[in-house]
Amino acid sequence: MSTMTPVxxxxxxxxKLRPAEIAVVRRILVLVVKIVAGxxxxxxxxxxxxxxAIAATSSITQSTWEIAGQWPRWWxxxxxxxxxxxxxxxxxxxxxxxxxVFRALGLAGLLTCSLWTAAMVVGxxxxxxxxxxxxxxxxxxxxxxxxxxxDVLPMILxxxxxFLAYTVAGALIGAVYYxxxxxxxxxxxxxxxxxxxxxxxxxxxxxxxxxxxxxxxSASAGPALVLMSVATIVLGAAVLHxxxxxxxxxxxx
Amino acid sequence: MSGFGVxxxxxxxxxxxxxxxxxxxxxxxxxxxxxLLGRNGSGKTTLLAVLAGLRRPDHGKVLVDGEEPxxxxxxxxxxxxxxxxxxxxxxxxxxxxxxxxxxxxxxxxDAFAARLVARFDLPLGQRVTNLSRGQxxxxxxxxGLAARAPLxxxxxxYLGMDAPTRYAFYDELLADYIEHPRTIILSxxxxxxxxxxxxxxxVLHEGRVLxxxxxxxxxxxxxxxTGPVAEVDAFVARLRAHGLRELxxxxxxxxxxxxxxxxxxxxxxxxxxxRGLEIGSxxxxxxxxxxxxxxxxxxxxxxxxxxxxxxxxxxxxxxxRQESPR
Amino acid sequence: MINGGxxxxxxxxxxxxxxxxHEVLSGALKEDDQVMSTTQYxxxxxxxxxxxxxxxxxxxxxxxxxxxxxxxxFVSPRARAGIADQRRERFFADVVDPMxxxxxxxxxxxxxxxxxxxxxxxxxxxxxxxxxxxxxxxQR
Numbered sequence: 001m002s003t004m005t006p007v008x009x010x011x012x013x014x015x016k017l018r019p020a021e022i023a024v025v026r027r028i029l030v031l032v033v034k035i036v037a038g039x040x041x042x043x044x045x046x047x048x049x050x051x052x053a054i055a056a057t058s059s060i061t062q063s064t065w066e067i068a069g070q071w072p073r074w075w076x077x078x079x080x081x082x083x084x085x086x087x088x089x090x091x092x093x094x095x096x097x098x099x100x101v102f103r104a105l106g107l108a109g110l111l112t113c114s115l116w117t118a119a120m121v122v123g124x125x126x127x128x129x130x131x132x133x134x135x136x137x138x139x140x141x142x143x144x145x146x147x148x149x150x151d152v153l154p155m156i157l158x159x160x161x162x163f164l165a166y167t168v169a170g171a172l173i174g175a176v177y178y179x180x181x182x183x184x185x186x187x188x189x190x191x192x193x194x195x196x197x198x199x200x201x202x203x204x205x206x207x208x209x210x211x212x213x214x215x216x217x218s219a220s221a222g223p224a225l226v227l228m229s230v231a232t233i234v235l236g237a238a239v240l241h242x243x244x245x246x247x248x249x250x251x252x253x
Numbered sequence: 254m255s256g257f258g259v260x261x262x263x264x265x266x267x268x269x270x271x272x273x274x275x276x277x278x279x280x281x282x283x284x285x286x287x288x289l290l291g292r293n294g295s296g297k298t299t300l301l302a303v304l305a306g307l308r309r310p311d312h313g314k315v316l317v318d319g320e321e322p323x324x325x326x327x328x329x330x331x332x333x334x335x336x337x338x339x340x341x342x343x344x345x346x347x348x349x350x351x352x353x354x355x356x357x358x359x360x361x362x363d364a365f366a367a368r369l370v371a372r373f374d375l376p377l378g379q380r381v382t383n384l385s386r387g388q389x390x391x392x393x394x395x396x397g398l399a400a401r402a403p404l405x406x407x408x409x410x411y412l413g414m415d416a417p418t419r420y421a422f423y424d425e426l427l428a429d430y431i432e433h434p435r436t437i438i439l440s441x442x443x444x445x446x447x448x449x450x451x452x453x454x455x456v457l458h459e460g461r462v463l464x465x466x467x468x469x470x471x472x473x474x475x476x477x478x479t480g481p482v483a484e485v486d487a488f489v490a491r492l493r494a495h496g497l498r499e500l501x502x503x504x505x506x507x508x509x510x511x512x513x514x515x516x517x518x519x520x521x522x523x524x525x526x527x528r529g530l531e532i533g534s535x536x537x538x539x540x541x542x543x544x545x546x547x548x549x550x551x552x553x554x555x556x557x558x559x560x561x562x563x564x565x566x567x568x569x570x571x572x573x574r575q576e577s578p579r
Numbered sequence: 580m581i582n583g584g585x586x587x588x589x590x591x592x593x594x595x596x597x598x599x600x601h602e603v604l605s606g607a608l609k610e611d612d613q614v615m616s617t618t619q620y621x622x623x624x625x626x627x628x629x630x631x632x633x634x635x636x637x638x639x640x641x642x643x644x645x646x647x648x649x650x651x652x653f654v655s656p657r658a659r660a661g662i663a664d665q666r667r668e669r670f671f672a673d674v675v676d677p678m679x680x681x682x683x684x685x686x687x688x689x690x691x692x693x694x695x696x697x698x699x700x701x702x703x704x705x706x707x708x709x710x711x712x713x714x715x716x717x718q719r
Contacts (some may be wrong), residue, residue: 018326019356019359020330020356020357020359023356023357024356024357027353027356086342086343087342089340090340090341090342091357092306092307092329093305093307093334093340094340094353094354094357094358095329095330095331095332095333095357095358095359095402096329096330096357097306097324097325097326097329098324099324100326245324246309246323246324248302248307248308248309249302249307249308251298251302251336285629286627420625423625424622424625427621427622427625427627428622431618431621431622431628446625449591449624449625449626449627449630450625450626450627451627452627452629452630468627468630469590469592469629469630469633472590472591473590523672533589534589534590
């Protein structure tokens with residue numbers, strides 16, 4: 001069959017994507033793009049309205065777009081849960097192995113987070129530019145890895161890491177619920193949600209006494225933070241894999 | 254592509270304390286239509302789930318096309334299980350559901366799917382959850398047939414269909430099977446109409462294999478003897494002495510009918526006729542009922558004929574009459 | 580006929596074989612006529628083609644049908660005679676004896692039956708059906 005599996009490389013599970021998996025990723029991305037394309041302009045409009053209102057009544061002293069960053073992370077968290085509880089059973093029943101589902105959903109998740117990161121970064125840059133025209137400061141009110149709206153590289157890192165962590169946390173919770181049921185799922189909930197909490201904490205510098213804005217002074221702390229966050233995400237994904245790799249698919253009857 | 258064969262060796266599957274499949278051994282030849290029969294709770298659905306790679310055996314193993322199916326990409330992609338519940342993405346319309354399957358099933362035939370949709374008169378734009386039970390069953394049928402999986406398993410898919418839809422389903426199934434031979438397993442506890450499609454039969458009872466054989470061979474071995482009570486009793490006693498197994502008895506007035514599992518040679522048949530006994534066959538449906546009933550210790554006491562077991566009933570095409578589950 | 584007229588009395592392959600034998604005997608199917616293929620049987624009567632194939636295999640064994648590879652199943656030249664022979668052998672056991680038993684049960688005199696038989700023979704004598712050439716001499 002020309003559409004069937006490509007040649008396997010090595011003895012282990014192949015990493016190459018099969019047509020079915022590409023189809024799944026594409027299907028998910030189409031949905032996500034629609035959502036992002038719909039939500040972001042609306043958010044931008046709202047923000048502009050808020051800024052205009054504040055500027056008219058008092059004065060702008062801080063960034064407004066920063067607040068928008070809350071929305072994607074929780075959306076991704078819920079999306080993670082739903083992706084596992086709805087897609088996993090249906091895809092396996094349609095003949096995909098759990099490993100293939102993991103790969104496909106993983107890639108889709110990565111691309112989705114990147115989309116949201118891009119949206120956030122663009123928003124920040126636009127805001128900084130707009131603020132500069134009016135002479136307003138775009139001070140960040142909470143800790144970040146980036147110092148200001150043009151600090152693009154740390155910005156990308158931060159948002160990508162946080163979004164990935166929240167997605168993995170959601171997926172983990174979905175997987176735990178699906179496999180162990182409501183009661184055990186609820187008990188394990190705090191554990192499953194850890195990746196998000198950990199990365200958030202790392203990025204926002206909880207270990208320091210005052211709010212830090214911008215990369216920490218110590219030259220090695222920055223990379224260390226990023227590494228720890230990445231490790232947390234990878235660990236979360238590994239646990240997710242362990243939970244779903246041999247999960248029995250239930251009958252809906 | 255002529256179908257995956259199936260082999261089970263000591264297959265055991267448990268749900269916690271409950272054993273759903275208990276040391277099953279059987280072989281299903283590739284490229285045939287097999288009937289998988291069993292009462293509710295006999296382990297049929299669990300068995301199919303294991304074949305589709307949805308569960309792992311707790312003990313023993315199962316081989317599909319020579320390999321274990323669990324997390325086996327090649328085998329799982331070639332195995333299609335359709336259940337009555339319909340494993341489709343919620344909230345999608347029929348058209349999207351079919352598109353989804355087309356993207357995932359390597360042997361999917363779009364033209365065939367379109368023909369089936371027309372034949373079953375399915376509204377492509379309607380959400381699957383808003384369809385009637387019969388229409389949902391038809392969607393299941395389309396998913397199962399158009400995928401052309403080398404191992405296609407349909408689990409009670411046609412139960413929700415009305416008679417015309419069922420006949421359309423049998424026709425399409427047969428025609429496509431003839432043109433594209435593959436292994437098909439039809440699972441049911443209601444087999445009156447569909448048993449004529451079977452080439453092989455596998456009967457499960459309480460997780461164990463009761464029968465696994467060629468359908469016509471089994472039918473050959475089912476006999477009913479009808480006649481005066483005394484004659485029938487005497488004759489059957491002789492048969493039992495020769496090792497033939499009695500399956501069930503019915504009495505109505507002075508006439509008795511006994512169903513027997515085994516074969517009669519020419520001489521035995523002539524003797525029966527001489528004694529005024531009528532020899533008939535037993536349908537797979539009746540054989541199935543008897544075999545699964547006969548596992549209970551209260552059997553083999555001559556019963557008064559019960560109206561719902563009247564032989565004429567069995568021949569009425571009434572697939573909606575369900576056996577009481579046990 | 581939704582079920583193709585097959586009842587539950589005998590396995591379907593037996594009924595198919597019986598039907599073909601009947602059609603050969605009655606002349607509906609003549610020597611070297613082609614019989615419906617297993618596929619056609621399957622789709623017409625909603626049965627598995629293997630069931631039809633089993634009937635054909637039996638009939639080939641008996642010499643009623645022969646197979647032309649790649650084309651199909653055909654009626655053997657001596658099929659009719661062969662079936663007639665078989666049925667002739669069993670005629671008295673299968674048809675006459677049961678009739679006598681029934682007559683006894685109903686109290687009908689065998690003389691009456693004989694009379695009726697003679698009447699029928701006068702009006703419409705039984706035609707001679709060709710039998711297979713008998714090398715051992717004597718028919719029954």
